[in-house]
Amino acid sequence: MVTTEDKLETLFAKVRTLPKARQELAVEALSEIADEEAYILSDDERAVLESALQRAKRGEFAAHTDIDEVFNKPWS
Numbered sequence: 001m002v003t004t005e006d007k008l009e010t011l012f013a014k015v016r017t018l019p020k021a022r023q024e025l026a027v028e029a030l031s032e033i034a035d036e037e038a039y040i041l042s043d044d045e046r047a048v049l050e051s052a053l054q055r056a057k058r059g060e061f062a063a064h065t066d067i068d069e070v071f072n073k074p075w076s
Helices: 004-016 020-034 043-057 064-071
Strands: none
Touching: 004 020
């Protein structure tokens, strides 16, 4: 049976073969995960997320046409 530790070692070996820029991204991501301090939402952030959660619970999602418009918008 493959353990979590085995999986981590396999991933670390793969990351060591990546170009330095990709290695740095991996280090950044793992550092954030390993950081023992949890991010504390501000009151404004919490309000935005709570509002979005309530809309989702009511089934209020963006229409496909609105999503397509955003994805097909030329970015300059």
